[in-house]
Amino acid sequence: MSLVNRPRRLRLNPAIRRLIRETTLQPADFIYPLFVRHGERLRIPIASMPSQAQLTIDLLAEEARQIQRLGIPAVILFGIPAQKDAVGSDNFHADGIIPTAIRAIKATAPELLVISDMCFCEYTEHGHCGIINSPGHEHYNPRLPAGYLLNDATLDLLGRASVAHARAGADVIAPSGMLDGMVGAIRSALDADGFTHTAIMSYAAKAASVFYGPFRDAAESPPGFGDRAQYQLDPANRREAQKEIALDIEQGADILLIKPALPNLDIIRDTRASCHLPLAAYQVSGEYAMLHAAAEKGWLGLRGAALESLISIKRAGADMIISYFAKDVANWLENG
Ligand code: PBG
Numbered sequence: 001m002s003l004v005n006r007p008r009r010l011r012l013n014p015a016i017r018r019l020i021r022e023t024t025l026q027p028a029d030f031i032y033p034l035f036v037r038h039g040e041r042l043r044i045p046i047a048s049m050p051s052q053a054q055l056t057i058d059l060l061a062e063e064a065r066q067i068q069r070l071g072i073p074a075v076i077l078f079g080i081p082a083q084k085d086a087v088g089s090d091n092f093h094a095d096g097i098i099p100t101a102i103r104a105i106k107a108t109a110p111e112l113l114v115i116s117d118m119c120f121c122e123y124t125e126h127g128h129c130g131i132i133n134s135p136g137h138e139h140y141n142p143r144l145p146a147g148y149l150l151n152d153a154t155l156d157l158l159g160r161a162s163v164a165h166a167r168a169g170a171d172v173i174a175p176s177g178m179l180d181g182m183v184g185a186i187r188s189a190l191d192a193d194g195f196t197h198t199a200i201m202s203y204a205a206k207a208a209s210v211f212y213g214p215f216r217d218a219a220e221s222p223p224g225f226g227d228r229a230q231y232q233l234d235p236a237n238r239r240e241a242q243k244e245i246a247l248d249i250e251q252g253a254d255i256l257l258i259k260p261a262l263p264n265l266d267i268i269r270d271t272r273a274s275c276h277l278p279l280a281a282y283q284v285s286g287e288y289a290m291l292h293a294a295a296e297k298g299w300l301g302l303r304g305a306a307l308e309s310l311i312s313i314k315r316a317g318a319d320m321i322i323s324y325f326a327k328d329v330a331n332w333l334e335n336g
Contacts, residue, residue, distance in 0.1 A: 023315045025307065027071035027333065030326035031115060031280070035218050036060055036101040037080040048214035049285055050292045052324055054080060057104045064109035070330035074113035076174060076322055077101055078219050081123050087131060088123030092161040099168035106169040115172040115201060116165040118158060118186065127223040129177035129231065130154025149231055151179050158182055159189025166195040174257065176203040178231045178244075184251035201280060202253035205241040205267055208232035211260045211286030218285065241267045242274060249275060258318075260284040262309055265316040272317025281318035283309065288324040303332060 010020050035054040037044070044054040055063060067075060079097035081090035090096040102114050121129045131139055131150045139153040154177070162173045173190070175182045183202045190198050208229045216222040233241060241264075245256060256275070258268050259282035268281055287309065295302035306325045313321055323329070 023311055025310055025314065025329060025333070027326075027330040028073055029314065029320055030072050030329065031074040031076050031320060031322040032067050032072050032326040033076050033078065033322060033324060034060060034063065034101075035078050035080065036097055038082045038097060046214070046218040048217055048289050049324060050296075051328075052218065052288075054218065057101055060101055061104045061108040064105045064112055067327065068109040068112045070327060070334070072326050072330055074115055074172075075105070076115040076117055077105075078117050078215075079122055080220050084123055084125040086125060086137070087157060088120035088161075091120060091123045092157065092164045094164055094167065096164065099164055102165060102168040102170050113171045114169065115174050116170040118162055118165070118173050118175040118182075119177045120154070120157065120161075121177075121221040121223070122219045126225065127221050128226075129228070130157060130179065147226060149179075151181070154179055155181055155185035159185050162186045162198075163189050163193045163195065166190055166193070166198045170198065172199045172201050172255070174201040174203065176206060178203065178206050178228075178233065180247075181251065183248045183253045187252040199254040200252065201255040201257055202248045203259060203282075204245050204248040204253060204256045205258045205264070205271070206232055207235040207260065207264065209235060209260050209263070209284070209286070211263065211284045213286055214289045215285035235263065238266060238270065242270055245271050245275065249277065253277065255280055255320075257282060257322075259322075260287055261313045261318070261321065262287055265312065268313065268316040268318055278319045279317060280320045280322060281313050281316075283313060283321055283323040283325070285324070303328075307332070 010016055037054045039056040041058055042056045043059055046052045077098055081097050098116055105114055119129050121127055126132055128149050131153045133141055133144050133146055133148040133150050139150050173186055175186055183200055186200055255278045257280040258264050261281040261283045271279055291305045294300040
């Protein structure tokens, strides 16, 4: 039988499959998330995220060296402060957990790019991403409902904390609170303090997602009341995601971030088509936990499932991926 088109010709052996492969993963595609806490020589495992742990600063420095050796170019930091309060002040103190961690990483792994997640949910006692409207508080606005996350007062705090992180040596600030105007406010605050070259990676389209559940255990940041639906994007809204993207570009975002990754491949694809900025996707804690849970039950092979998810995220249009699998991938690639 004569068949002109036989796509299987190009699948015959590993060499030809490699030759025609359109998307590949390499260590340089990844950003590795780290959770930092106070104390000495503590590695506190995170139950819902196998192999992930909260680290104290001394161990963090060793970890940073290892990440650099694996060829992963960047880390993103999340802090667990010693004390939480109404405005999350640890986040803008020069000796807060994140500025201290940044200085330690820069001292041991100077080539590693340090991205600091810029949000207040880990630092406030109520677990929301900024200042909450409450009677008696200096920013109280009786025209807004009690419990509402105050947008503009929080922008001031984001600016202050970004400057504190930049002064400690952060290369990139990554605002993740989905507040209106956050990118512009941070850009002005950084520029006013001379940090014109500190980049902003904006969590531009961040859905109000259940897939952040394990992270909130890891970062000790679940909201004390309500949820984040008044500020994070409704997962049902594809057009609104593009509106958020456009606003962040206007305000000066250098890199755009979409999250969670696998549930938002269409948004990643839309964004890749609609703009020319570098695009990041965050394979979040719940995506990581799901794959591990299925693998633990023997229902999926971990390595295959992780690599297939990550290649799909890259194929959809992400230039870089924040992933808890980053070190595993670098090891898998190194050892075949
Ligand atoms: C906010 C922040 C969150 C994550 C990253 N930055 C949590 C949230 O919005 O509740 C989630 C990351 C993950 O699930 O891996 N600081």
